Amino acid sequence: MTTAERPLPAQQHVGAARKAEGFATPKQDKAPQCARMLPRRVLPIIFLPGIMGSNLRMSAARQQEMRRSDSIAWRPDVLGPTNITDAATESPAERQLRLDPLQTTVDIYDPSGPPEVSGDGRHSNVEIDKGFRSPLLVDDPIIVKNRRSAVQKARARGWGEVFFKSYGELLQHLESRLNSTFFEGKIRPEWRDVVGVDPQVWSADPSLPQKALTEDELKKVATGCWFAVYAFGYNWLQSNGDSAKIIAKRINQTIDDLNKSGYECNQVIIVTHSMGGLVGRALIHPQFGNLQDKILGIVHGVMPAVGAPAAYKRMRAGFEDPGMMENPVESIGAKVAGNFGDEVTAVLANSPGALQLLPSDSYGNGWLRVTHNGRDLEVWPKQGDPYNEIYKIRGKWYSLFLEEWINPSGLPPQDGGGTFERACEFLDEAMIFHRRISKTFHSNSYAHYGADRARHSFGEVIWTIDKNCADPAGWKDWPIITDTKQGTVQLVRWDPIIPNKALHPFVDRIPKPVHATILPPSTPGDQTVPARSADYQLLSGAFKAIFRQTGYEHQSSYKDPRAIAATLYSIVRIAQKATWRSVEERSCV
Template identity: 50%
Template sequence: MANEPHFPGFKLPTHPTLKKSRETQGFFTPVEDLIAQVHSVLPMRVLPIIFLPGIMGSNLRMTAERQKQMGRKANIAWRPDSIAEAERLLRGNAAMRQTQLDPQTTEVDVYDPLRNPTGDVNETADTRHDVIKVKHNLPLEVGINSPLLMDDPITARPRKSKAQKARERGWGEVFYKSYQTILEMCEQRLNTAFSGGKLDSWWTNIVNVPPIEWQAHSQPNLSPLDESALRKAVTNCWFPVHAMGYNWLESNRRSGIRVAERINHLIRQYQDQGFRCEKVIIVTHSMGGLVARALIHPKIGNMNEKVLGVVHGVMPAIGAGAAYKRMRCGFEDPGLVSLSPIASVTAKVLGNFGPEVTAVLGNAPGGLELLPSQAYGNNWLRVTHRGKTLKSLPKNADPYEEIYKLRGKWFGLLREEWINPAETEFGSSFENTCAHLDQAKAFHNEIACTYHDNSFAHYGADLKRAAWHKVVWDIAGDAEIANVEALKIVSDDGQGSLCLIAPGVQPSSCAAGPKFMARMQGPCDAGDQTVPLHSAEHQLQSGKFRGVFRQSGYEHQDSYKDDRALRSTLYSLVQIAQRMTWAE
């Protein structure tokens, strides 16, 4: 594998389940064919890489009851790789989104070819996880070819394609278009670093390259990775890459517990196959970082001793002002900011209007945990008029009580009439959302200081990719405002434009009486268009990270398509792997 001798010939797929990879399946050729068939034998040591995606990055399916209620042929609740499904949600109203994306009736759409839990008798698990519906059916293409992920010979029984093998590792349960690059790069590069004793040429992008090239922060100071350190980290070990989706509508606390169960099962599975598997390495994107912190917390997932280290990518460590903005004003119009096609699809599907987003996230504990937490600090929500700040909140470092649970205040988080457009009898109400907010507050306080000792992070610190640290409502007009808190909403377009009236003025006389137009201001703080540097920087300020990369040039959802993010991740993974001490 990573340090295998180089033999000319046709490489055969490696099967971990066949006598600890000591057995493989070849094929007959004509006697004139003298090309050797090469069998790669896996090392006995296994160090799995576990990828945890961000919010909206895990595919979800709905219960049979909810599928029947919605009159659907199949049980897909969320699958952003499918343009057909995305278009269905785009056409749907807020009530439809609330019904389809209900944390009580959804679960991760895992690959299960034995039971085929697709909700459609004509659709197999392989079809569900193999199809990306752009306009026509196109197969999920694994763009690498290695002994671990290679099509079996046509003579093999049973015969699996490399895409099926990737699906068994969870690659089909995450937003594949967004995460394919990081999954493939980790799988390929960590397992083929050396061949015939020589360093693979790709690694010259990392070996002996100063980490400052990927915008490493000076504290702590990071040294270049040398070839001997890489060789030591990968020799006699293989690194299978797994993706583990989670229900991003549920609380991250619950997701941490469920991911812990899956990792424990995975470790036992490798051990049952005869390999030495003791720990895993976690790589996260965005909200996946919160799940990872729950995963290692002693009172939640309690997996700290089984996790060798964590690489956090673009994590909203203490929340993000964008969560407030999007629940009030919808996701950003891709025409206003340079969102990628992938980012624009996910943004549009969840909602370009506040009522659409609130109908989903207002009922989703996981989504509410992306709001700025108490650690975010004071005075980030502001009301301005003629260049002056009339009000700023929170004052007492408790946005849950001072902003989110406010009732009857035009600048509060929740428009009550937006919470339950489906008019469900149970589970959706202002009071229910407040209960979720209490849980979010407790969760953030619980994980506030929880970071793995062997952690690295990368995140956006780019003024050209501005994000909302401060969220500002600006009131236009020259008229004096006697009491900004007492203003009432007459109209709200759901995209950040409000008509407000002074107390005592009847809405019907808005045109004649004093009125004020308030507009949500654009982002103006460094970040990645979603997570502000202010939040991500909590990782650096914690003093617990072995390396931090403050980067520029990428948008939040697309971060793992950026060369600097990818290379800093591979660098970090090797640094983590070097600290593995195997039990004898």
């Protein structure tokens, strides 16, 4: 015989926030059946991942064309029946077809669909840690009709739409911490890393001084309110402006559904990673998401605020691969995304969204350089126009687009086949997008990012010509002989000086091979986004707080304790601005 409490899950019910039902037990069972009713107020947290952080599926037509056994286009947690090695050895043509923005959509969870296509089988990447605690995401008892597990409830929140090995820890951390703040009137021990801590511990920039969060402030935010954590994937191949329009509809639907269920939900808080920050800014722009009144605030993590030169470097030299021993998650991502320039160009040159990660005109001048013997031969942009001064330059060995890499699949233009002209149209779209959101930041914005001198990033891209080339005259017009596709090109230097004219009376010029190489990154950042781009947020004057941090790599930023602490602090500060219509209730957490 036991007297332990038997928890009863409170189920959603038409016309009421929650409804709990007890069940019959043997007389010997004296355990009380207790249901914890959630407060009426709800403030959803919407997480937006970075580029390649959302899982995509391909159309049935493209799946058939590629003769694939499944429709997975991008799912770094599990790449379908083909393993990582197979995906990493795909040809550029296969990558272009698999990651076509016109033939892909977000892989959204649908419990009513086939398990291996849209249901639990497909979203098996979601796994709940043993120590995870949330009053919302718990297994239903066996007696509940249409019972769901905690994992299924998390999948319904979109957790399976994103790269879970990278973001799952954050999602669980936010869900657990925000809904477990106090117990029997005392603050839970896990909040001691945030409450009462000087924000300078997490590298808060002194130009925006922050006060430590108090217990009373946290209690006031948490009392009578709960925080449902969602993850919304988006098609990172498409324009971020288009993604914002789609995400805006999902946010509106989420708010409407919660209100129809008997809760009071007026606004949401957005938490972003990397490229998701651009989508978040577009969400509040009237020409894209137009949700400025329904977003209470935004927390930006490692956002390339004005783009990153790494996007140029990767289209010419592939993704940086740290190696399986140093960082297996990043190494797998690099191999699958493309270790070689032609593999990356085949995808990014045909992707409006990806091209929006290139440095914008707000990034400034002089970030692309060609040097010889330590001297600049040329730097671009000069006039603040990278679109025409760099990206659209055609037929040069230092061009962004090597045209033979754009359309390896050979698809005709009417079927989505890439051309130089179409890529330039995408660049025009990127320019318009960049300029529209250049000064668009939520009035209640917070940010954290890497400004680490030990985490070298491409703040600029430098091509250096061999020192053994005595005279680099005419270097702009040298043709490529060979290209490693990883940052070194062999060029033909036509030398007008003939060393032995008597032996070669009819030769005007003698070709000599010269190498040009992209130098390693050398500026502070997080190994992907340079501080120069992230600091645009600090210089904008639009943020409540900025945390300039060290110690983490870009993709893994939300695994860092200081980044998580800064995020929780920022969320609570944003939540303090919430206004409610309903009478304050006692928190159940």
